[in-house]
Amino acid sequence: MRSTAEEEHVETQIFSVPAMHCGHCKAAVTQELEAVSGVEAVDVDLDTKLVTVQCDGLEDAALVAAIDEAGYDAERVAA
Ligand SMILES: [Cu+2]
Secondary structure (H helix, E strand, C coil): CCCHHHHHEEEEEECCCCCCHHHHHHHHHHHHHHCCCEEEEEECCCCEEEEEEEECCCHHHHHHHHHHCCCCCCEEECC
C-alpha cells in the first residue's frame, strides 16, 4: 500500500513490548493490533522489542489494550 500519511492524518505510535521473543509473539501482537479499527499498519521488531503502529485517530490506550489482549504488557515510547 502506498503511503498516504499526508492526506489521511495517519500517525505513528511506538510501543515497547519486552516479553515478545519469537515469531509467535510477533504474529499474536500483529493480529490483535490489525483487528483494531483505525490501524493501518503494524511492524514488530523482535530485536528491539518495539512495535510500530500506523494508525488514524486512535488513543494509545486502545493499542495498549489490544497488545494486552494478545497477552503482553506494552508501554508507549516517544516516537
Ligand atoms: Cu514467542
